[in-house]
Amino acid sequence: MFTAKTYLLASSLEEAYDALQKNKTNTLVAGCCWLKMTRKRIWTAVDISRLGLDSIVPDGDTLQIGAMASLHSLETDPAVKGFAGGILSEAVRRIVGVQFRNCATVGGCVWMRAGFSDLLTALLALDTTVCLYHAGQMPLDEFLTSPVKKDILTHIIVRGGQRRAAYVSMRLTETDFPVLTAAVSLLGEDWRVVLGARPGLAARCERAENALGTGDRDAAIQAVRDDLRYGGNLRASEAYRRQVAGVLLARAVEKLAGEGAAE
Amino acid sequence: MKVKIKVNGKLFDKHIPNDMMLIDFLRKYGFYSVKRGCESSNCGLCTVWVDQKPVLSCSYPAARADGHEVTTLEGVLPEAEVFGRVMASMGAEQCGFCSPGFVMAVLALKREIPNPTEEQAREYLAGNLCRCSGYASQMKAVMQYLKEGYQ
Ligand SMILES: Cc1cc2nc3c(=O)[nH]c(=O)nc-3n(C[C@H](O)[C@H](O)[C@H](O)COP(=O)(O)OP(=O)(O)OC[C@H]3O[C@@H](n4cnc5c(N)ncnc54)[C@H](O)[C@@H]3O)c2cc1C
Numbered sequence: 495m496f497t498a499k500t501y502l503l504a505s506s507l508e509e510a511y512d513a514l515q516k517n518k519t520n521t522l523v524a525g526c527c528w529l530k531m532t533r534k535r536i537w538t539a540v541d542i543s544r545l546g547l548d549s550i551v552p553d554g555d556t557l558q559i560g561a562m563a564s565l566h567s568l569e570t571d572p573a574v575k576g577f578a579g580g581i582l583s584e585a586v587r588r589i590v591g592v593q594f595r596n597c598a599t600v601g602g603c604v605w606m607r608a609g610f611s612d613l614l615t616a617l618l619a620l621d622t623t624v625c626l627y628h629a630g631q632m633p634l635d636e637f638l639t640s641p642v643k644k645d646i647l648t649h650i651i652v653r654g655g656q657r658r659a660a661y662v663s664m665r666l667t668e669t670d671f672p673v674l675t676a677a678v679s680l681l682g683e684d685w686r687v688v689l690g691a692r693p694g695l696a697a698r699c700e701r702a703e704n705a706l707g708t709g710d711r712d713a714a715i716q717a718v719r720d721d722l723r724y725g726g727n728l729r730a731s732e733a734y735r736r737q738v739a740g741v742l743l744a745r746a747v748e749k750l751a752g753e754g755a756a757e
Numbered sequence: 758m759k760v761k762i763k764v765n766g767k768l769f770d771k772h773i774p775n776d777m778m779l780i781d782f783l784r785k786y787g788f789y790s791v792k793r794g795c796e797s798s799n800c801g802l803c804t805v806w807v808d809q810k811p812v813l814s815c816s817y818p819a820a821r822a823d824g825h826e827v828t829t830l831e832g833v834l835p836e837a838e839v840f841g842r843v844m845a846s847m848g849a850e851q852c853g854f855c856s857p858g859f860v861m862a863v864l865a866l867k868r869e870i871p872n873p874t875e876e877q878a879r880e881y882l883a884g885n886l887c888r889c890s891g892y893a894s895q896m897k898a899v900m901q902y903l904k905e906g907y908q
């Protein structure tokens with residue numbers, strides 16, 4: 495468990511950002527689920543729960559999701575449930591339990607850039623922009639590969655509500671971290687294929703996307719096995735993940751086909 | 758720091774350590790139904806409600822609860838006792854260690870999804886681990902309790 499000398503319930507983004515910069519150890523507190531497990535020695539814990547950053551605003555084909563929106567709100571919000579086949583709701587529903595998902599936040603999930611992230615896998619299959627208080631806006635894939643600098647993720651903007659999309663994951667037991675995650679989405683001829691928890695950070699597979707575009711599902715399955723890097727950890731070996739990747743892709747494509755067009 | 762937290766309807770106006778978690782606040786002021794299990798956001802044993810929503814008190818900063826209403830098992834005792842009797846009559850409880858968090862989750866489910874299907878109930882309660890029951894008897898008791906409209 496971390497320790498904190500002071501706890502700031504920030505009353506503005508400016509105050510929160512300034513507090514974060516004041517001391518190397520000052521740390522932002524979102525859902526606190528992950529932070530709780532660290533042994534950080536924090537001078538000021540900066541709480542952004544009072545800044546109204548938990549709203550979810552639909553605007554046509556776009557969703558603006560506040561960083562402090564809870565994962566459970568992605569399951570219950572009607573706009574999210576109806577967005578791109580409900581892929582975001584589906585992606586979070588196996589993360590621990592409801593009481594956990596009432597705490598853990600969208601901002602925390604994105605900021606952590608965790609390889610095991612269910613939500614990042616789904617967000618990469620749509621067009622997601624990350625909005626930072628200081629550094630401004632950038633596409634999610636750019637954010638995921640940028641060096642980490644202290645900032646505040648205020649919200650994300652997700653475009654692609656009319657995409658058809660599907661999400662699947664494999665877990666050894668319900669509520670455990672995923673062994674592997676997969677998301678696919680389609681708009682017209684434009685496919686997206688994302689594999690996550692490999693166990694590295696979620697990534698798209700371009701050759702699989704092109705193969706699905708030409709209707710060659712078997713080539714797409716081969717492409718995710720050949721082109722992406724897999725690794726082993728206590729949940730699964732590299733070879734097992736590589737094999738399962740093809741199976742999950744096939745399941746996701748089947749699921750997408752079964753759900754009918756949302757375009 | 759100073760906080761004002763309402764627990765089961767009673768206001769607690771207290772000075773707390775800055776990094777105190779809600780579970781420690783609640784236990785300090787006598788709400789011993791709130792138990793520590795994994796303490797790593799995994800088991801659901803420490804479940805309480807903040808503004809009627811189930812949360813993990815082991816991972817919820819007490820400072821954040823300032824100005825909010827917290828409900829523990831002690832605050833819903835009559836309702837919890839009815840469900841407890843259904844559990845006992847169906848052999849759904851063994852050592853009982855997981856019960857405080859489980860009961861809080863079941864009563865939250867009842868409020869959030871009236872008349873859930875078994876699949877919905879199973880999914881809602883997935884975050885409450887039990888090392889004894891094997892879950893089957895627990896689920897039977899939950900469905901019986903919800904279906905028969907025990908109040
Ligand atoms: C036991 C456990 C099991 C989990 N299982 C899964 C799983 O199966 N699948 C999955 O996808 N995820 C899983 N997670 C991760 C979880 O979903 C969240 O990603 C994680 O808890 C972080 O979210 P949080 O809101 O709790 O952030 P916190 O714990 O509060 O913060 C985490 C870090 O991110 C920083 N941060 C948070 N929000 C912001 C922001 N808006 N701007 C800048 N920095 C920020 C914090 O300073 C901190 O360093 C699990 C976590 C735990 C603890």
Ligand code: FES
Binds near residue numbers: 796801814815
């Ligand atoms: S003690 Fe809080 S989740 Fe286990």
Ligand code: FES
Binds near residue numbers: 849856
């Ligand atoms: S009855 Fe023993 S842990 Fe659930």
